[in-house]
Amino acid sequence: MIFKGKVWKFGDNIDTDAIIPARYLTTSDPQELAAYCMEDADPDFVKKMTKGDIILGGENFGCGSSREHAPISIKAAGVSCVIAKSFARIFYRNAFNMGLPIFESKELFDAIQEGKEITVDSSRGTITITESDKIFKIDSIPPFMEELIADGGLMKHIARKREKNHGK
Amino acid sequence: MGNTITEKILMAHAGLKKIQPGDLINAKVDIALGNDVTAPIAINEFIKAGGGKVFNKNKIALVLDHFTPNKDINSAQQCKKVREFALKQKITHFYEGGNVGVEHALLPEKGIVLPGDLIIGADSHTCTYGALGAFATGVGSTDLAAAMMTGEIWLKVPQSIKFIIYGKLRKWVSGKDLILNIIGRIGVDGALYQAMEFTGETISRMPMADRFSMANMAIEAGAKNGIFAADAVTKEYVKARAKRDYKTYSSDADAVYTDIIEINAAKIEPQVAFPHLPSNVKGISKAGKVRIDQSLIGSCTNGRIEDLRIAARILKNRKAASHVRLIVVPATPEIYRQSLKEGLLDIFMKAGAIISPPSCGACLGGHLGILAEGEKAVATTNRNFVGRMGHPKSEVYLASPAVAAASAVLGRIASPEEL
């Protein structure tokens, strides 16, 4: 998969309350949640970004609650993928389970300014900064997680496995 | 090489003879939990995938505790969706209305979660049940949907950090202070992806309520789970509650840890986590003069009967400062009734407190005690992120029930010693 877009930088420990505040959790409608994406970290984020843009976080991105509303709102807002130095574990599994592509890179954050364009090539495992042609490696994903992404998330993965067992 | 308690529970539930950190396993689930915020998404996924019948109606718990009593039309709709699903699927452990309590206080109290269990919950504080000697971890709604269908969960076996805690706790110092101190030391990602195992003589003497508070906040250090080996204290707690068999595990002497951290608990004073991270911890003597607008005593961290007794001891014959809204939230109906019986509610009301029904309420900025712009609250909860209890420009200070009660009286963050 290839993702190309401008990066929006956020710091360390961006928590799920900043991604989607609890005051909006009385709905699970993706479009409604998208309208408030990142509101308590940057109230203008949704207005500023364009479809396909990329969120770039520091350490421990997505810490806090287990709310899947967080990756849902990011995905529905049109963000193509999230890159961070590291992810909090529930956010990490939620993103894979629901098909929001996320990548870990320790170096990119400090090497790029907000608003610059990058290209992520997940099959080659690289991130390229358009302006400077600088290339960064993304940490590899365990094979099982690749399978999840290829199947389109956990529920589709389970359905596919069930079909296979049925066929036997 | 030996195994940790976490590895042993995972091994047993994955049907494996060998396991090591980093392995991706498929494990059988004893209890899968959802609430009124996370279950609706799980139910949608379950139905979309043609879920049919749940894998086992006795192994799913659905607790409507976050925006209840229904805060608005949207939250009422969410609860309705879960209720209809629970009734249709004949879910045994479905709680709402007058039966509902804050999930992580309710499930152990009812004996639904037991030592040796593997518990997943679409709520990050599911790690609370580690206090019982169970493997318990928070997951997302899609995980819950998958577990309700298959009875299984994919997990990466975590590495473990061992905390050896010794020394006698000082007066007014509790498990809450200990865990805040630990998070202050290691940071909000200090145990990322790992298990936090708590041992030592201080722990052996520690009552279950304090162990629950500690395991509850393992997630605030980024941990996958917090765990205490089940001992005589655990068995005493579980005795009257368990309705099925359970198994206890302990770590081998030659189990492998990424780190072993020793802590002298006798040196710790009451702790306060300043905004806006649970790791932003100071001893109460260094807190300075922080004027507060609200004091919240409750939540899955500190809304148990033991917590309310401590608060009542401090609030007896005293009054909350006139500019402070004191809110007390007994975490479950049983705790509510017990507080009534013991006269605690009377003490709270005489102190000018608002007694809330069991609910998550203000803890997550849902309802029943939201903060305005610029307001500050001391709370016995577990998170103080930006906007957690209301306006993005409000502030939350995390502390024990003793500190929250003393602060309510003095109108600023204060130690009970100052009264």
Ligand code: SF4
């Ligand atoms: S009391 Fe607070 S932390 Fe606990 S489950 Fe409810 S919202 Fe979450």
